[in-house]
Amino acid sequence: MEKIVILTGAGISAESGLGTFRDEGGLWAQHRIEDVATPEGFARNPALVHGFYNARRMQAGGAHPNAAHTALARLQRDWPGEVVIVTQNVDNLHETGGATRVIHMHGTLSGALCASCEHRWTAPAEMSVGEPCPACRAATARPDIVWFGEMPYHMDQIYDHLAQAGIFAAIGTSGQVYPAAAFVHEAIAAGAQTVELNLEPSVGASSFDQTLLGPATQIVPRWVDDLLGRR
Structure with a gap:
């Protein structure tokens, strides 16, 4: 898978x-x-x-995890393949929402x-x-x-995951901060399907195969339901 x-x-x-x-x-x-x-x-x-x-x-x-955090934890639990979460966030809401294997690049x-x-x-x-x-x-x-001007953490590990990705999703990101803004291009080079889920299109939205717009608590659970429904 x-x-x-x-x-x-x-x-x-x-x-x-x-x-x-x-x-x-x-x-x-x-x-x-x-x-x-x-x-x-x-x-x-x-x-x-x-x-x-x-x-x-x-x-x-x-703060408490919201429906988007818990939906990604559910995807990790129920998807037959590996689901890796890389976050630019410095909070622990993914973990308190039930996610594991979270890579905190910042x-x-x-x-x-x-x-x-x-x-x-x-x-x-x-x-x-x-x-x-x-x-x-x-x-x-x-x-x-990781402050501005410093190298994000775990970059070799992240690039290894991107090189193996079949699906790449960017959720709630501005697309303005590198190197994360270029992850979609790494995933495309690996042949992955790409989707952006955001409140409004990011500056790099045109690079994605699909864009889903709306509040994260609404669009992320729907996206997860769709993925799990077509396993």
């Missing part, structure tokens, strides 16, 4: 109350991306960055990283400047988040 590779972006978690950096009035609207989501911003003002991610961690901790809010020795551990609810690394004791703890 065909392998399904799914890329998810902020749009799948929006209906759970987690906004994107394009939303007006949310956490991102209060700061410049350069100040809170780059290594340079962290070097300039680590207190600001820690405060921003502490707020995001608290917000994500109160890290997770629940993780902490030592900028000195690269040791990783579970982040406390609030991180602060000067927090020591449990492994090397250096006071260089940071959120385990």
Whole structure:
């Protein structure tokens, strides 16, 4: 049975109350991306960055998976082949919705990283400047988040999955952030059928064989039902 590779972006978690950096009035609207989501911003003002991610961690901790998350977990459970979820999101809503084998290419809010020795551990609810690394004791703890200008995680593994994909789906992504925006072309090169599920067409919508538009909580369960109905 065909392998399904799914890329998810902020749009799948929006209906759970987690906004994107394009939303007006949310956490991102209060700061410049350069100040809170780059290594340079962290070097300039680590207190600001820690405060921003502490707020995001608290917000994500109160969010619940929606029907789109649980539908993808159902697809993983019931599809006879492999279903791999690659997410640009740093929340854990896929996992709390029942999904497994989730690849977090941009890290997770629940993780902490030592900028000195690269040791990783579970982040406390609030991180602060000067927090020591449990492994090397250096006071260089940071959120385990891939910031703009840094290389996303697990790229070799992701490209291997894309090269084996029979179906590739992009859900709730803007199509503006690379390298994820080019995943559809990797899947096309592998001969996969491609589908975009989004609230509105992304900038790369023309690259997909099919586009399904609407709220993720509506279109993702319908798409999953359709796939499972034609096994």
